[in-house]
Amino acid sequence: MPDVEDVLRNLTVAPGRDGPEVVAADVARGRRALHRRRFAAAGGLAAVVAAAAVGVGVVAGPTSPDRLSLVSYTGQQPVGFQVSTVPEGWKVVSSDPSAFVVEPPGSGGEPGDPGAPLSLDGRISVTLQGLSKLPAESPVTKVDVNGREGRLGHPLEAEGKLSATRWLFFPDASGRQVQVRVPESVKLSDAQVVDFAEGITVTRDAAEIGG
Amino acid sequence: MKLYPDREREFTDFVTARRAALVRTAALLVSGDTAKAEDVVQTALTNLYLAWPRVRPETAEAYARRCVVNAATDEHRSLFRRREQVRAELPELPADAPDDDDRTMLALLATLPPRQRAAVVLRYVEGLSVAEAADALRCSEGNVKSQSARGLQRLRELFPAPLTL
Numbered sequence: 001m002p003d004v005e006d007v008l009r010n011l012t013v014a015p016g017r018d019g020p021e022v023v024a025a026d027v028a029r030g031r032r033a034l035h036r037r038r039f040a041a042a043g044g045l046a047a048v049v050a051a052a053a054v055g056v057g058v059v060a061g062p063t064s065p066d067r068l069s070l071v072s073y074t075g076q077q078p079v080g081f082q083v084s085t086v087p088e089g090w091k092v093v094s095s096d097p098s099a100f101v102v103e104p105p106g107s108g109g110e111p112g113d114p115g116a117p118l119s120l121d122g123r124i125s126v127t128l129q130g131l132s133k134l135p136a137e138s139p140v141t142k143v144d145v146n147g148r149e150g151r152l153g154h155p156l157e158a159e160g161k162l163s164a165t166r167w168l169f170f171p172d173a174s175g176r177q178v179q180v181r182v183p184e185s186v187k188l189s190d191a192q193v194v195d196f197a198e199g200i201t202v203t204r205d206a207a208e209i210g211g
Numbered sequence: 212m213k214l215y216p217d218r219e220r221e222f223t224d225f226v227t228a229r230r231a232a233l234v235r236t237a238a239l240l241v242s243g244d245t246a247k248a249e250d251v252v253q254t255a256l257t258n259l260y261l262a263w264p265r266v267r268p269e270t271a272e273a274y275a276r277r278c279v280v281n282a283a284t285d286e287h288r289s290l291f292r293r294r295e296q297v298r299a300e301l302p303e304l305p306a307d308a309p310d311d312d313d314r315t316m317l318a319l320l321a322t323l324p325p326r327q328r329a330a331v332v333l334r335y336v337e338g339l340s341v342a343e344a345a346d347a348l349r350c351s352e353g354n355v356k357s358q359s360a361r362g363l364q365r366l367r368e369l370f371p372a373p374l375t376l
Binding site for chain 2: 002004005007008009011012013014015016017018020022023024026027029030031033034037144146147148
């Protein structure tokens with residue numbers, strides 16, 4: 001009688017599917033799962049914000065059917081950051097080593113005018129800073145940003161009243177805190193805000209500011 | 212929505228290098244059913260992708276194996292397989308099992324409870340140490356020893372002696 005351990009040791013099974021297209025399908029399934037998970041988390045945030053509106057008077061904007069699409073960014077990179085994803089047609093218009101702004105076409109921002117104040121209304125701003133944080137009144141949704149925990153919530157518009165602007169804080173690969181500010185008028189879903197944040201890389205030229 | 216490009220490349224390289232081995236492990240855990248093994252591996256790799264930013268390169272293989280074991284266990288527990296399968300005869304085997312001993316052994320493995328089967332597969336087919344198998348099964352080393360010993364004993368009782376003419 002053959003030894004059972006020998007049979008087990010030499011046990012063979014039919015080989016499974018293999019090859020680049022099979023691996024690509026595995027990767028695609030992973031991406032879809034990641035998207036679903038983040039989208040579900042973002043949906044949870046919307047529910048929490050709606051609930052919080054009752055208590056602290058949040059200004060929650062209606063869901064917009066004309067949501068923006070995110071695309072790869074191929075324009076000039078800001079100092080201190082690498083940006084790989086922006087809303088379609090948008091561009092980086094202002095930069096210094098601690099921050100940059102992304103704005104839609106036709107907004108009129110000029111990067112060569114550093115002395116002029118730049119309104120953040122209708123623009124996404126990104127800042128490298130370690131001091132700001134979400135107010136205690138804000139609901140907080142923990143999100144996955146490149147495998148690190150980000151916190152998505154709202155600043156205060158006035159005492160006891162949350163703004164509809166979204167703030168996302170997340171650590172970059174070296175642990176420095178990045179803040180993404182998305183005003184209500186920018187029609188990105190929470191999952192898209194996370195997508196946008198995942199496309200931001202802080203370089204060694206960046207300088208952290210307080211705030 | 213995807214991982215950082217570098218991490219996604221690492222994941223792709225890992226899957227390219229290790230997929231065949233994971234399918235083999237999965238096939239052994241589901242008693243040689245290659246279609247079911249493919250389902251198990253797809254589920255496991257999706258879970259691995261989600262966890263990939265937190266997986267260290269030196270533990271990636273162990274983590275992937277754990278994902279496969281979990282997915283195979285879940286597959287067994289799925290709605291259509293909840294009832295214990297008591298059979299008078301050995302279960303049907305895939306036609307591509309290569310020889311009689313292998314076909315018989317795969318059929319016998321299917322009769323073991325899932326955790327016992329997994330312990331036997333990881334210890335005696337894959338050749339993992341007790342510690343490695345315990346990590347994959349998320350249980351104590353003592354549990355691996357007892358499960359694999361019971362499973363092996365059961366296989367010895369059932370594995371047929373050759374016909375004498």
